[in-house]
Amino acid sequence: MIGLREITLEYLGALEKTEEIPREVDLPRGSNMDIKAMVGPRRVGKTFLMLRTVKDLMEKGERVLYLPFDEPELRKLSARQLAEEIRREFPEGRVTLFLDEIQEWDEWDTKLRWLHDIGDFNIYVSGSSSALLSSEIPSKLRGRHVSKLILPLSFREISGKEQPTTFRERGKLRKLLDDYIKWGGFPEVWLTKSREKVISILETIFYRDIIERFAFRDVKEFREVFYYVLSLYGGYFTYRSLQRALKGLGVEANVKTIMNYLHAMELSFLLFELPIFSTSTKTIMRSPRKLYLVDMAFASLFFRGQDTGRKIENLVFLELMREKSYRNPLLELSYYSDGKGEVDFVVRVGNIVRELVQVTYELNPSNYEREVLGLIKVGKRLGAEKLTLVTMDEEKTIRERGKTVEVVPLWKFLLRGRQS
Incomplete structure (x- = not known):
């Protein structure tokens, strides 16, 4: 197996070739005894934030490793085997670990708990699943974990400016806003203004984060629901209203199946559901919700100019x-x-x-x-x-x-x- 430090240095080398857009978001804050988790959709910049921190720590002489679990060899390791490989690199002292796309590691919650409990490591993780959010973290990690949701680039990050003071600055900012409404804030998409990049991100979420993870059997049916739901951003819905609308489009899915489909899309950070304001739990449960997309690039891809x-x-x-x-x-x-x-x-x-x-x-x-x-x-x-x-x-x-x-x-x- 390739050395863990070698993996880290290879990815740091790639960082130097990447155009940087400074972020206004930091890694989650917690003690060395907490697992610090960054969560959010794929390609949103979590890896970049990790690698930038790894570089800074290495320059300070600290013991640190970046380990991406989309690497097949890493996914094969048990927690004990990984700990042994880490100790081959750093025989003594506490080591800071940055474990990227941790949901790709089978039984990741059990393995993370073991790595945490042995006390040798200061652990940061990232993932494209909301199972890493504090509200949904598996019970094995409760009390050991803090998390932060990382969203696509904000307009403030893209503009790099405070409030404009001249008509020239304001005009330039308005043009930038027009582009932002169209292309959104995924870093790759913003830098390339590429429709193909948008399609690539959406297809990755569709297949890797939803189809593979949730093992939906009727991929064709789910695809119909997937694209229809995207069109509802900013609108109200109930599961029964969705069922009726989809039936009109020839999709004969029951309410439970539709609930599962939307839940999977939400867990993969493709969309968010907004509840009604009420002091009554019953009212909140029974009232329609509103849907919002994680990035406007998806809206522009399917509903351009509208x-x-x-x-x-x-x-x-x-x-x-x-x-x-x-x-x-x-x-x-x-x-x-x-x-x-x-x-x-x-x-x-x-x-x-x-x-x-x-x-x-x-x-x-x-x-x-x-x-x-x-x-x-x-x-x-x-x-x-x-x-x-x-x-x-x-x-x-x-x-x-x-x-x-x-x-x-x-x-x-x-x-x-x-x-x-």
């Missing part, structure tokens, strides 16, 4: 998710609907509603009552601390009925410094 309003809404959702993952994991996100009014996003911590965020392509006299007055009514009802209306271009402050609504253009919302 539904700009839904794309803006999806981008706002992803920015709120970055805030939750990178800055404040206590944030809870939901939408509001009471039959009289709707708000796209309720941002809260515990019982405190920090912000209501409404999204519309433009504000005009025909939608003022729905977008502004409706937002104010819900804001009063929930005691919201802040009311924000995101549009494509408009910027102003509206004061009405004792409340203030900040109307902000999308580019400004995406640059307002949420990450840390």
Whole structure:
């Protein structure tokens, strides 16, 4: 078997040939006694973050190894065999391990627990499965683990700028935003502006993260569901409404099967489900949910030039998710609907509603009552601390009925410094 240090150095060599887009997200923070996990879709930059940290630690003279489990030889090893190989490289002292795509290692949770419990290693892992999230981590690792969701590049990371101050800067930023809405934030896609790259990522998620992992027997049926569900981003759904719609397309899947399909797509970080805001668990369970994609490149691939309003809404959702993952994991996100009014996003911590965020392509006299007055009514009802209306271009402050609504253009919302 090739030496573990040699594997590490080979991948570090590849890092030097990669164009870097600086990230505003760090590795998960925890003690040396915690397993630190980065999770998110494939090709989102988790490996790059790991390798950059490995390089920094090696330059400081620390004992460190990067081990990618898409390497067949590594996947064959038991935990004890891997530990023995590590000790061949570093006979003494604590070693920092970066274990990439850990879900490819059979019985990875049991093996990780053994590596953790022997106390020889400071462990970082990455994976393309939400089974590594704190909320879903297997019971064998509870109390031994912290995790962070890594999303595609934000607009702030891509622009590399603070708020523009001149018309030239603003015009350039708007062109960059147009490209971002079309191409999204997967690093490879952004750097190449390649439709083929988008297809490659989507097909990898389809086959490796879903078909192979969940062993769906009817691949043709799942493919029909897969593409139809992608088209629903920004929209409401229930499993029964999905069943009826799919039946109209000739897909005769039962509700349980459809639930399994969507669950697999969510576990692979292809999409997210947003629940309704309610104090009643029964209401939350029975009410429709909203669907959002992990990146706008997928929307642009299948629905080019359409539904700009839904794309803006999806981008706002992803920015709120970055805030939750990178800055404040206590944030809870939901939408509001009471039959009289709707708000796209309720941002809260515990019982405190920090912000209501409404999204519309433009504000005009025909939608003022729905977008502004409706937002104010819900804001009063929930005691919201802040009311924000995101549009494509408009910027102003509206004061009405004792409340203030900040109307902000999308580019400004995406640059307002949420990450840390």
